Amino acid sequence: xxxxxxxxxxxxxxxxxxxxxxxxxxxxxxxxxxxxxxxxxxxxxxxxxxxxxxxxxxxxxxxxxxxxxxxxxxxxxxxxxxxxxxxxxxxxxxxxxxxxxxxxxxxxxxxxxxxxxxxxxxxxxxxxxxxxxxxxxxxxxxxxxxxxxxxxxxxxxxxxxxxxxxxxxxxxxxxxxxxxxxxxxxxxxxxxxxxxxxxxxxxxxxxxxxxxxxxxxxxxxxxxxxxxxxxxxxxxxxxxxxxxxxxxxxxxxxxxxxxxxxxxxxxxxxxxxxxxxxxxxxxxxxxxxxxxxxxxxxxxxxxxxxxxxxxxxxxxxxxxxxxxxxxxxxxxxxxxxxxxxxxxxxxxxxxxxxxxxxxxxxxxxxxxxxxxxxxxxxxxxxxxxxxxx
Amino acid sequence: xxxxxxxxxxxxxxxxxxxxxxxxxxxxxxxxxxxxxxxxxxxxxxxxxxxxxxxxxxxxxxxxxxxxxxxxxxxxxxxxxxxxxxxxxxxxxxxxxxxxxxxxxxxxxxxxxxxxxxxxxxxxxxxxxxxxxxxxxxxxxxxxxxxxxxxxxxxxxxxxxxxxxxxxxxxxxxxxxxxxxxxxxxxxxxxxxxxxxxxxxxxxxxxxxxx
Numbered sequence: 001x002x003x004x005x006x007x008x009x010x011x012x013x014x015x016x017x018x019x020x021x022x023x024x025x026x027x028x029x030x031x032x033x034x035x036x037x038x039x040x041x042x043x044x045x046x047x048x049x050x051x052x053x054x055x056x057x058x059x060x061x062x063x064x065x066x067x068x069x070x071x072x073x074x075x076x077x078x079x080x081x082x083x084x085x086x087x088x089x090x091x092x093x094x095x096x097x098x099x100x101x102x103x104x105x106x107x108x109x110x111x112x113x114x115x116x117x118x119x120x121x122x123x124x125x126x127x128x129x130x131x132x133x134x135x136x137x138x139x140x141x142x143x144x145x146x147x148x149x150x151x152x153x154x155x156x157x158x159x160x161x162x163x164x165x166x167x168x169x170x171x172x173x174x175x176x177x178x179x180x181x182x183x184x185x186x187x188x189x190x191x192x193x194x195x196x197x198x199x200x201x202x203x204x205x206x207x208x209x210x211x212x213x214x215x216x217x218x219x220x221x222x223x224x225x226x227x228x229x230x231x232x233x234x235x236x237x238x239x240x241x242x243x244x245x246x247x248x249x250x251x252x253x254x255x256x257x258x259x260x261x262x263x264x265x266x267x268x269x270x271x272x273x274x275x276x277x278x279x280x281x282x283x284x285x286x287x288x289x290x291x292x293x294x295x296x297x298x299x300x301x302x303x304x305x306x307x308x309x310x311x312x313x314x315x316x317x318x319x320x321x322x323x324x325x326x327x328x329x330x331x332x333x334x335x336x337x338x339x340x341x342x343x344x345x346x347x348x349x350x351x352x353x354x355x356x357x358x359x360x361x362x363x364x365x366x367x368x369x370x371x372x373x374x375x376x377x378x379x380x381x382x383x384x385x386x387x388x389x
Numbered sequence: 390x391x392x393x394x395x396x397x398x399x400x401x402x403x404x405x406x407x408x409x410x411x412x413x414x415x416x417x418x419x420x421x422x423x424x425x426x427x428x429x430x431x432x433x434x435x436x437x438x439x440x441x442x443x444x445x446x447x448x449x450x451x452x453x454x455x456x457x458x459x460x461x462x463x464x465x466x467x468x469x470x471x472x473x474x475x476x477x478x479x480x481x482x483x484x485x486x487x488x489x490x491x492x493x494x495x496x497x498x499x500x501x502x503x504x505x506x507x508x509x510x511x512x513x514x515x516x517x518x519x520x521x522x523x524x525x526x527x528x529x530x531x532x533x534x535x536x537x538x539x540x541x542x543x544x545x546x547x548x549x550x551x552x553x554x555x556x557x558x559x560x561x562x563x564x565x566x567x568x569x570x571x572x573x574x575x576x577x578x579x580x581x582x583x584x585x586x587x588x589x590x591x592x593x594x595x596x597x598x599x600x
Contacts, residue, residue, distance in 0.1 A: 304450065305450065306426055306427070306450055306451050306452055306455075308452035308453060309402070309451065309452055309453055309456060312392070312393075312394075312402065312452075312453045315390075315392065316390075316392070316399075316403070325426055325452070326425075326426045327426055327427075327451075327452035327493075327496060334426065344423075344424070344572075345423065345424040345425070345426065346423035346424065349423070349426040381408070382405060382408045382409075382448055382449055382456065383448060383449065383450045384410075384419065384428060384429075384430040384448035384449070384450055385423060385428070385450050
């Protein structure tokens, strides 16, 4: 049994920072009231102030006004509100056309597919070999009927960072609304709504050592988003349901704790892992762009071997990583992202994603690379593929 | 720690038995494809005196359940007669491994399939097939239904890669609807020949591509 666990799947979930826990704690045990209106009782007013303060902190980090940010239960809900909210608001007024990239994460992709069943038309933008969307296709696809473009800021699997300033500019020029899923970039890369001209931005707490089940959506003023979660009048009457007060407080604290130094450290670990693997292990391919990628993400295909076998061997040695292999996923489908960038099934099945976080160190990088050298060698020995060289 | 498999599966996954290739194999078969994410090659040596499997080896490109099943199947088959080995089922392999997750059935049944195909390959090559019906287009088509289209993970018949089948004087010609410089063309050609040439009345297999 391994002595310690090196957790290298920080894009999926992160360890909570103790300081986040400390900030959340009073809102479980002392100020546990519902957030009331300003005319409520004092415990409720304190709770409300906590939500408002947290909102200010996060809106400020995005360069937005406080009334342009709502809390949600995570990026899945945010993506659903963005796509379905605009579809519901404009579907019968302006048109039924939506544009998304074909490598979006599931919240956006499946929301688009659900809307297709309701009579909407969706264009799935192609991406090049590094995962960049085809901007010419985007320009050509936008018509008078297009109500929304949704292109992620960075990819969940291969880390490729899109030119969203340019995408925002194109959408603004062609007068269509633009949503970007920034789950994997918020607090890791600079995002300023004044620069990127996005109308909606999805963010999440659990990718930055905040609590699970908390996210948010930036909604620029005058963006038509219909409310479809009905109930109370919370979150500027856009999202019904009692506010998750400890969650909001934890999210804000998590945002405050990310530093430029930390992001630089993540980038160093990422670069070292990519360099070492490509240098030491033959028949490997980097997935995604070499430099235009999130600081925390490395994704590499190990040819002639299968990803679930790799992850299980790594797990037995104490490393947690994920793979684009069909055998690892709940749907038994290989990664749509790797296939989207022109990779075949074999490239998807043999891909591993390493994502770093606050609690990783260079030791983790060095030890996972040496484990990989060993594991890949032994799995290739029993593989019928790639024997010729 | 909590792993998704039984101790026995993990043990065979960590230390698979009878791994490798037999260069002068009496029977061999490759099933699955890299596209489906699982592929198994099985090689057998047969003692003609008593039709027993004297040696068996396997290679696997696949997930843990695929590797473990390949390993256990070689243990179960070694020393058995061909008839006995043919009747080994997935359930027996799974039981011997202390149980496999149901969702992994399709990855692990491949090894069982591989062993049966290797035995069939041996029997066909050695004229042991009792069923001496002549090879027809239907027979060829059924066999090609076992060759995977690496682009989709589905077989080449279902995905309309088989454009034409022609049988004349023991020569089978198959036209595959792919350009001949396609990345998977050599791989498909090899698998097609493998599946067809062992038929008792086939003397030659010609594989052509459309462009």
